[in-house]
Amino acid sequence: MDKRTYTIGLPPAPLLVNSTDISSYCLVGSCGTFTAMSLSNHTSNFNSSHLLQGMFGVSYGGGDTIWLTTGTVLRELHVSHVNETTGYEKLVSILQVDCLLVVVVFECWSNYNMTHAINAFKVTMKFINIGDEALSDVCLTFFWNPSLFLNESEQPPDEHGFFDDTTGMLEVNDTCNLDVSQSLWLVFKGNLPVVGYDVGERDEVFNGASKGLFSNNSEYTGDLGLAARWPLSQHLESAGSCSFMAALSFGGNRTAAREAVLDAIEAQEQLNIVDLCVVNASIVRLHQLGADYVSGCMVINVGSIAANASVFFFANKSGDGSTIYYAEEFRLEHLQPYVPVKLNVMWRPTSGGIYSAGWAAWELPFLPLEYLLNPGLLANITEVIQQLNLTELYLLDNYVARNVFIGSPSPDQAVFPTRIPCDPFPISFPIDFAYYNLTVISTGTVSNIKVSVEGAASKLTAASKVPAYIDRLGTVEISINTTTPSTLKLEGVQSPLSLGFFNFPNPGEYSGAIKVMLNGAECLVLTSFTITYPQGRMFFDSAHNLIDVEHIEESLDSIFTGYFSLYQTARSGMYELDEIPFLREINETILRVYDALIICDPELPFNQAELEAIKLFVRNGGSLLVMVEPKNFTVINELLEPFGIKATSNVTGNLTLTSFKPHQVTSGLSSVTFYSPAIFEVNESKGAFALTEGPIFVAGALYGMGKVIVFGDSDFASLFHVEESDNSKLLYNVFEWLLENKLDLEIVMSTPREGGKVYLGDRVYFLIHVASIGGEDAHENLTIFAVFNLPNGTSIPMWCFHYKDGYYTTMLFTELIGQSGNYTLILWADSPSHTSTFATITFTVLPSPPESPSIFHYPSATQDILLGFLATSSVLALVVGAYFVRRRRFQRKAFIPELDQELAYHMRTMINEVRAVFKELEIMLSDESLDDFERIRIIHEKLPRLKRTLTKLKMLAEIIGE
Known part of the structure; x- marks a missing residue:
């Protein structure tokens, strides 16, 4: 059987058709909508964007049209299958409109039958009556409000619309007023005979189509609306089904567009896949201890062949230290495509608390129960399925789970999650901040809501946004911030101003609980954060990635999405990795804040100022990591050639590298897997060097006081591939080498009393020795400052005075502070030629000094x-x-x-x-x-x-x- 590729749910998802002359991205939606299209003409180098605004609606029993956009999306659109050989893509979503279950399938081909691209996007819909009664006169309506050439100059709408009664085709044509040689035809056609149509003014056509009224007008120019209706079934029995196929094509002339739409309707991909979905599940969130808990689900196979499926209901409780498992299995043999199955289960909990309960469907005779009963193991479930040689990899469709709160009596309110933090918002370093939505579940209206924080975690909680009331379901927004603004007032000083600064956290554990009071009932969310200080800072460049309607696939080029693995690897090495979304260009000001710059698969060119800023950054001691994709070598070579590295060609397909040059970056590597990687040339006279034997897929360079590493691939570092071979180890090695030139900060505290004790009123001095990892004194272009964290949780900054090369002093006047207790000195040192470094020292100030004179x-x-x-x-x-x-x-x-x-x-x-x-x-x-x-x-x-x-x-x- 074919293996499936998979993605996360994509409410607006892109389809790509890439032919010799023209490429097109079409945005489609979970409700069967055609949203927008972008075209790139390879012959004339003309790019254009177009709004499609096409949607479907269903009617039955002579009633009004129910637009699918008003239905309930049960499974968002996701990539179900990809065939790279034929350029085939298949996207699937499931929604419910009244008693109709609707399965939507979008398809396209860039190399159909290994002969040609089909310049069209096909949609297939399966309508299943899940109600108890039969439906009569079931019809499907399509409404279309296209707006072509969004990039043309302002003018009244001038799209021309047509309906051809002979062919049953809806057609739209427009010519770009910026370039009259650019004309576009769009054609839409269904596989059933049309029983009503209309082409006219947009609002009039929409209102008529909504009521099932069609004027059968066949031509209009202006603010265009087009509509057509097809009969699906005169009598649709309960559990019965009917289907519809259609295609939307594009072309430079009417003939080409018409041929493409017919080609797409007839096209078939030979698939041999199973695609199980837990469509929906009833999981009650609040339940009485000792009473029967009833749950149900619907499972459907939206693949192409029958499946032998195992469906489980499971419930487990393990968060409080206890271990309680429950599971019940259902065997579904020869489950045919598009035949939904409803299942029900009854379970009686014997212990109160918070359970994880849900449904899972798998195409296998037996799944180890520990994977269903322990959600923590689901992180590795893909590996388990691969070991069992299964055909299904898209697990999110197969699994639905919720937290269930069991109590005696049944709890009236509950809050979820019950523990934070969680990805993608970990809290580790100063300046980290995160937002969490606490979901509140209640049996009725909650009008008295209060939030407080207990324990050490209260030092990190910046704010909360509490709604005035919650009706059954709502959220409480909590923001966590490791560095908060403060105002320090000093004892015994008549100052014209108070000292405004930031509270810096001490390194260590911050545990506690967020207490949410709901109508007097207490719900606790446990919190536990570990704060450390980074030993290097890196910046991820997103300014040169195309993230727009025409390049939706590039939206994963971010550390918040596809390259979250970079963020995780950096954190594991105590390195901070930042990204500034929507930044337009890199400049010296930004680079001064960081020790390393990461550039991943850039599509947009670097301007001259950016190139000079990057060269200066590396020359002065910064590090540069570049990951290349074989798309635009011109852009990447403008960046790399000053460092003696040049991309020249690429290899097609997956490549496992096993032969490496000896280097810290390649230390301990057995194999690394790259995907269609680029090949480089290196100019050793400029300080460049190869890190792989044979063709150069990994290269490096020493430039001035800085370092450069270049990979011929970026996919290896993505979430989808980072765990393959030694890919993650390669990333870790690179970070360690690029940021190895750290500073060593040795702190010696000097007190006026014997034994090193400090009393309130004493003045304490600190001698700081700053050296490189080689032991050499560091002083050139060095920035160093100190922050004292006081016993009351506030912070005060202090200058570090230059004593002699490599040595600095700072001081603390405890009589100025007027606080006894534990103090922490936090030092930060940085220079362009070294990695920024933090160091801390903790000391105690005792409350009352003995009666003896100070030596000062x-x-x-x-x-x-x-x-x-x-x-x-x-x-x-x-x-x-x-x-x-x-x-x-x-x-x-x-x-x-x-x-x-x-x-x-x-x-x-x-x-x-x-x-x-x-x-x-x-x-x-x-x-x-x-x-x-x-x-x-x-x-x-x-x-x-x-x-x-x-x-x-x-x-x-x-x-x-x-």
Whole structure:
């Protein structure tokens, strides 16, 4: 039997026809809709986009048309089968309209019978009466409101519509007013005789078709609407079925379009597949302990051959440490295509709690029960099926499960999920944030809803959005944020401003619970997050991928979808990987924030400024990872040739690589599987080198102080293939090599008392030695700052002063803070030639010092000195805060309104003034001949000017607002 390919549910799904002269993408929908079409003329290099807006409706018993778009989608459109040899694609969806179950199948061919492409898209519909009574006069109606050449200049609608009574064809024609040589014909035809039609003004045609009224007008020009009706069955018995086939074709002339539509209707793909679907299932979410639990489901085979199927109902409870399993099996032998089967089961739970209950259908005589009873094992179910040599791989159709809440008495409310976090929103690093929708289920209306957070997790919870009421089903939105804004107020200091900054998390476990109160009833959602600090930051470029109507397939080129595996591999290595959706270009400002740049299958060219920014980034010590697809070598070679690498050709089909050059990137690899990979040439004189024996499928380069790695394939790293061979290990090796040039931060704490104890009122100094992994002192172009996390959960930034090459100092005045308890010092260091690095140290400040004099002499103006450090820290807070706010705005795609010209000028003047004041102070404090007491005296002398500058800065900030 043929194996099936599969995808996730795609409400708008693309079909592709690729012929010698023209290529077309057609967007179709789960309700049988033709949504849009894009055409690319290879001869004239003319691209065009068109709205189709075609939809079906059904009627019976002489009633009005029920449009399928108003039905209930039971299984969203998904790719059911692909044959690369014939260029065949098959998409399937299932919906219900009243008592009719409708199976929708879309098909297309790019190389039919190995001879030619069919420039059309075929749709087949199967209508099954799942009601108890027969239906009379069942008819199908098609309404069409096309708008061709969306890229032409503005003008009134000018589409020409026709109906040919002889052929039963609906036809549309238009010519692009930007290029009169570009004309398009669209033809739609069904396989049954037409009993009514209309071509006319859009609204009039739609209103008539909705009521089953057709004027039989055959031609119209303008804001066009077309409709036709076909009889499906005069008498459709209960459990009976009927079918309909049609095609929508395209061509540069009427003859070509007509030939294509006839070709498509007659076309047949020889399939030998099983496609089981659990269409729907009744799973009650709240139930009384000890009472009979009744559930039912409908199973259908939408494949091409009969199947021997096993259908299971299962329920398990294991989340609270107990293990309770229940399963019941149904054997369905020779289940014919398009014959739905209804099943029912009765189960009596003997223990309360939260169960996972559901239905599963498999084309196999026996499935190990542990895979049904433990949802955690379903992550590996594909591997199990492959080992059993099964024909079904699309598992989402075969499996429906829900959480069921069992209680005594039956619970009135429940919240799901019961535990977070979960992918794709893990919380690991500073600046991470996630949004979770807590689903609330209730037997009635809930009007009193309250949300609170308990335990250490409360430090990460930024906000919640609580609805005023919930009627049976609703959501509570929770946002989790590891870095939250704060305002720090310091003890004993009469300051003209308070210190606004961010609360940084301490590394470690953050466990607790989100308590959701529903009409006084408590529902807990357990939370557990592990926070660490990254040892390198990478940026995924999505600015050069085509993600639009004409290139829907490229929507998976993102770390949030098809390349989520890159994100997971990076996190496993303690590396942060970011993507900025809808970014238009790469620039130096963005690259400064990161240590490595990942470019995956770019389709859009890089402009000259981008190419120069990337070269400068690598030359200064950044790393570049490029994954190539054999589509547009011109784009990729403009990027790679400065590094001595050039893509020249590609190999067709899957390729397993087993021979590698010795290198850290290839260490420990047995085999790697690539898919139609590109082949490279390397120029060793430019620092490039090969990493595979024979043809070069993996290449690298050393450029300036930076590194480059290039793969001839990107599919190997996608979610679909990353677990094959040693693909995931190759990715991990690459990240380790690209980001290996880390900084080593050694921290020595100095206290004024013996034994290293620190008491409230003491001043603590820290000496930081910054070195490369080779042990060399690092100081050139080094950025380093410190953040102290205080016992009350707030954070305060502090300068790190240059002591000598490779050594820096920072300090903490505990009398300024006025808090005893556990403190954490977080250090961040970065330079263009090194990977950014974090380090932390924890210490304790005891509440009351003994009665003994300190060894340090405090100047008399203590208040002014402390205020000086407050002023210094406030500016550092602005600098560090701006850095993190910039990253957060990139990630959240915030839109900031432009300031008026006068205010913008005032801001620039103020910034320059602040820079000048603190630059002068920094130069004076950097004098290595000064001791700390002299440095404090200098700060004291500069306080009046500092105060004036900061007061003006505060006033400007209030004018600008947040």
